[in-house]
Amino acid sequence: MLNFQKTRGILFYLSVFIFFIGLPFILSFALGYKFNQHSLKFVKTGLIFVKTQPAGAKIYLNGKLTSEKSPASMQELLPGTYKVTLELAQYYPWNGQVEVEAGRVSRVDKVIFFPVRPNLQQLNQEKFSSFRIDPEKKTIYYLDQEKKALYRSNLEANNFEDLVSLPDKFSQINGWEVSADQKKVFIFNYHQISVIFFDPRLDDEYASSIVFLDYPQEKVVNVFWHSDSYHLVVLTNKHVQVIESRLNAAPVNLVELNKEGSAAFYDTKKDALYFSDSQRDLEGNFYNNLYKLELSTNLYSLEKLISQPFGQVKPLEKKELRE
Amino acid sequence: MNKAAILKRILEIIPGGLSWSIIISLIILSFLHPVSSAIIIISFDFYWIIRTLYLTTLLVMAHARLSRQRNEDWLARCLNLPANLGFSELYQVVIFPVYNEGLEVLRPSLEALSRSHYPKEKIILVMAFEERNKQAHDLALILEKEFSGRFGAHLSTFHPDGILGESRTKGANATWAAKMVKKFLDTRRIAYEQVVVSCFDADTCVDQEYFGCLSYHFLTSDKRHQASYQPMPVYNNNIWQAPSFARLVEISSSFCQMIESMRLEKFVTFSSHSMSFKTLVQIDYWPTNMISDDSVIYWKGYLYYNGDYRVIPLYVTVSLDVAYSSNIWRTMVVQYKQKRRWAWGVENFPFVVNGFIRNKQISLFHKLRRSFHLLESHVTWAVWAVILIVIGPLPIFFGGAFFSQTAIAYNLPKITGLLFKFTLFTSLTWIFLSWTILPPRPKGISWFKHLFLILEWIFVPFIILIIGSAPAIDAQTRLMLAKYMEFNSTLKGNKVL
Numbered sequence: 114m115l116n117f118q119k120t121r122g123i124l125f126y127l128s129v130f131i132f133f134i135g136l137p138f139i140l141s142f143a144l145g146y147k148f149n150q151h152s153l154k155f156v157k158t159g160l161i162f163v164k165t166q167p168a169g170a171k172i173y174l175n176g177k178l179t180s181e182k183s184p185a186s187m188q189e190l191l192p193g194t195y196k197v198t199l200e201l202a203q204y205y206p207w208n209g210q211v212e213v214e215a216g217r218v219s220r221v222d223k224v225i226f227f228p229v230r231p232n233l234q235q236l237n238q239e240k241f242s243s244f245r246i247d248p249e250k251k252t253i254y255y256l257d258q259e260k261k262a263l264y265r266s267n268l269e270a271n272n273f274e275d276l277v278s279l280p281d282k283f284s285q286i287n288g289w290e291v292s293a294d295q296k297k298v299f300i301f302n303y304h305q306i307s308v309i310f311f312d313p314r315l316d317d318e319y320a321s322s323i324v325f326l327d328y329p330q331e332k333v334v335n336v337f338w339h340s341d342s343y344h345l346v347v348l349t350n351k352h353v354q355v356i357e358s359r360l361n362a363a364p365v366n367l368v369e370l371n372k373e374g375s376a377a378f379y380d381t382k383k384d385a386l387y388f389s390d391s392q393r394d395l396e397g398n399f400y401n402n403l404y405k406l407e408l409s410t411n412l413y414s415l416e417k418l419i420s421q422p423f424g425q426v427k428p429l430e431k432k433e434l435r436e
Numbered sequence: 437m438n439k440a441a442i443l444k445r446i447l448e449i450i451p452g453g454l455s456w457s458i459i460i461s462l463i464i465l466s467f468l469h470p471v472s473s474a475i476i477i478i479s480f481d482f483y484w485i486i487r488t489l490y491l492t493t494l495l496v497m498a499h500a501r502l503s504r505q506r507n508e509d510w511l512a513r514c515l516n517l518p519a520n521l522g523f524s525e526l527y528q529v530v531i532f533p534v535y536n537e538g539l540e541v542l543r544p545s546l547e548a549l550s551r552s553h554y555p556k557e558k559i560i561l562v563m564a565f566e567e568r569n570k571q572a573h574d575l576a577l578i579l580e581k582e583f584s585g586r587f588g589a590h591l592s593t594f595h596p597d598g599i600l601g602e603s604r605t606k607g608a609n610a611t612w613a614a615k616m617v618k619k620f621l622d623t624r625r626i627a628y629e630q631v632v633v634s635c636f637d638a639d640t641c642v643d644q645e646y647f648g649c650l651s652y653h654f655l656t657s658d659k660r661h662q663a664s665y666q667p668m669p670v671y672n673n674n675i676w677q678a679p680s681f682a683r684l685v686e687i688s689s690s691f692c693q694m695i696e697s698m699r700l701e702k703f704v705t706f707s708s709h710s711m712s713f714k715t716l717v718q719i720d721y722w723p724t725n726m727i728s729d730d731s732v733i734y735w736k737g738y739l740y741y742n743g744d745y746r747v748i749p750l751y752v753t754v755s756l757d758v759a760y761s762s763n764i765w766r767t768m769v770v771q772y773k774q775k776r777r778w779a780w781g782v783e784n785f786p787f788v789v790n791g792f793i794r795n796k797q798i799s800l801f802h803k804l805r806r807s808f809h810l811l812e813s814h815v816t817w818a819v820w821a822v823i824l825i826v827i828g829p830l831p832i833f834f835g836g837a838f839f840s841q842t843a844i845a846y847n848l849p850k851i852t853g854l855l856f857k858f859t860l861f862t863s864l865t866w867i868f869l870s871w872t873i874l875p876p877r878p879k880g881i882s883w884f885k886h887l888f889l890i891l892e893w894i895f896v897p898f899i900i901l902i903i904g905s906a907p908a909i910d911a912q913t914r915l916m917l918a919k920y921m922e923f924n925s926t927l928k929g930n931k932v933l
Contacts, residue, residue, distance in 0.1 A: 117497060121698055128490040136482055143478050143851055145843030160843055186846065218846045 145216045147189040157215040161187040164222035173198035201226050236270030254291050277309045292342035301336045304328045308358040324360050337379035346386055348377045384409040447786035452916030455818035462827045470835035474848045477828050485855045491695050492862040498694040499869050505751035510648025511553050521655040528647050529617050529633040531562045533609040536569055537638040548641035550586045554648055557588040564613030568597040607722035607729025610635050614721050631713035639757040640708045649752045650710050661712040662741050664705045664734050667750045669693055671758045672875040678758035680892040682767050685903050686758045687870045697749035702809050705734040705747055708754045728781040735788050742797035775903050779911035780921050782814045818912055821904030867893050
């Protein structure tokens with residue numbers, strides 16, 4: 114019994130000794146302190162945490178290779194600026210300056226490595242001018258201005274299919290888009306919009322396979338398909354208007370614009386047109402406003418989203434809609 | 437409220453107040469000053485690892501002693517003792533306080549007693565029933581009939597309900613039985629000095645060598661009457677049938693008791709234990725109004741003998757039932773209530789400190805030391821799992837953006853994780869030792885269960901959370917708020933209840 118109690122006593126005091134000797138080291142490590150052998154003092158250090166995607170990168174600190182690989186933390190670094198280089202075979206290296214502060218973590222944890230030879234795949238060898246991918250991500254449409262042709266393929270650039278020939282008189286095409294129903298395409302230049310049907314037999318309403326809409330007085334800036342695949346939303350240098358994609362259709366001016374060259378974005382899903390226009394108030398201050406024009410079949414409204422003044426900010430009334 | 441009552445209330449508030457203060461202040465600190473909180477948590481983690489390594493070493497030592505001593509022929513050693521030590525005149529009184537246990541619990545306990553490697557004519561069996569238990573007289577008759585002639589004497593006592601000053605506790609029943617034994621011994625003119633009394637839980641199955649070992653230690657110890665004798669409780673009666681959760685908790689309890697047996701200066705009686713009948717009479721028996729009678733009896737002896745009273749560990753086992761029920765949820769409830777009852781041992785603190793204040797013979801150093809040990813053990817029990825599992829991650833979650841950029845915030849989970857990897861070594865030791873104390877696998881239980889018994893240790897962290905601190909906090913809070921617990925027998929049995 115005595116021997117057991119003696120052994121236990123030794124174990125107890127040994128445990129107490131380990132605790133009181135070990136604790137300062139553990140706490141100083143946790144707080145970022147490092148014992149400086151030269152000055153015989155504890156110096157507060159910082160650390161750099163490195164995390165990369167993918168992991169396993171070699172880590173260089175001030176040009177010196179460390180034994181760690183990402184993800185890793187470089188502990189006990191004296192405060193200062195460090196040049197960090199991360200290298201991973203087959204990927205472009207990452208370089209950066211990292212500031213280390215005493216008792217703090219500097220994180221380099223948003224590094225993404227990009228491959229030296231990216232996964233680049235040539236799908237085909239064609240002479241098209243531009244291409245579109247349909248919203249369902251199934252078809253690629255190609256427009257060849259030189260041959261005046263529109264054709265399509267699947268996403269792997271196989272199964273090519275000629276769709277339509279473009280009208281000869283369209284010497285220049287400023288923009289084009291296939292309708293949501295994927296049965297027609299519009300092309301436009303400054304003074305003319307043309308809607309070309311892939312297969313006119315499918316719709317008896319259309320007398321011709323090509324519809325021309327002329328804009329002799331205005332300059333067409335941009336054109337969008339309405340979600341019904343029948344109306345076109347047209348942005349000219351003077352108006353925002355809608356027009357049916359049929360022969361002899363007359364445009365409806367929805368908004369009169371104050372300035373030329375308005376920027377526009379059309380949300381096909383919600384049938385909303387976002388466009389910019391300028392405005393001058395009674396005191397002569399100019400504003401550049403962003404508008405949202407809702408064109409869905411059950412909702413038709415214009416709303417001003419922001420007003421960016423050129424001068425001082427003034428409360429403005431809602432822009433009048435023009436029918 | 438008089439001065440004594442005020443003092444008692446203050447002492448009742450101290451353990452719970454201290455535990456809650458530690459928990460709440462650490463939680464608040466995690467918000468207000470997460471760096472300080474992280475420092476405290478890392479320090480506590482490190483302390484806990486060192487403590488676990490230290491206690492596991494003690495467990496290995498205790499296990500080595502148990503392995504060596506449990507297989508000794510203690511009766512032969514008793515017979516070889518000098519005649520003047522009085523082995524031939526020594527009697528063993530065995531009291532089984534029965535609350536509402538049935539024959540399926542009592543019968544195996546008496547069977548084990550009758551298989552003891554000890555002269556049975558020297559054993560006085562006392563079945564201590566509660567008068568309020570309607571089955572008591574029938575049970576007594578059945579057992580008297582079944583076990584007649586197997587022991588030197590077989591007494592059945594019936595503790596009346598509602599004695600003034602008593603609570604419905606096991607201690608009240610055991611005390612009533614002990615008083616009946618006193619009358620019996622007086623009638624037979626047996627000196628109290630020649631009697632060792634053992635108070636066993638109803639499900640206690642003694643090792644064959646228990647009474648030999650007890651007698652040997654009793655007869656050969658200095659100041660034999662100034663000691664209690666504590667066997668190692670193991671929960672082997674139904675361990676192969678019990679669910680993992682309950683089994684792990686009880687194995688851990690056995691190990692804790694083995695560890696405590698190595699720390700003699702803190703060792704206190706627990707559950708089934710033995711002592712001199714003379715001392716029991718002198719210190720006025722077990723307490724009749726306290727639930728933790730098993731430990732209070734030690735403190736009564738300690739105070740009576742002015743600090744010159746100790747607990748001698750006996751490295752033989754007494755086997756008890758694992759407390760469990762028909763499903764995991766009910767088992768958790770049963771286990772929780774049992775551990776809360778054990779944690780109610782915190783009522784010892786006001787009892788002991790009150791006793792120390794009245795006692796002028798015990799030195800101030802010993803008074804402070806024992807009070808501190810008692811308080812520290814209960815407070816640690818209540819807070820350790822909360823600090824490690826609940827408060828540990830708080831600075832990371834609530835420290836804010838500034839704290840998250842500090843080195844200590846980055847290092848806190850790393851250091852904690854690293855330190856806890858060290859505990860894997862201790863866990864492996866516990867797994868191995870738990871395997872060695874298992875009883876033989878009963879027929880009909882697959883060998884696969886052996887493997888399961890090892891793998892189940894992965895549940896320990898969850899068990900710690902449920903059974904670790906919560907029952908102790910519960911018990912201490914009740915004592916703090918003067919919502920005193922009543923004794924409730926734990927659901928036990930070889931069959932699922």
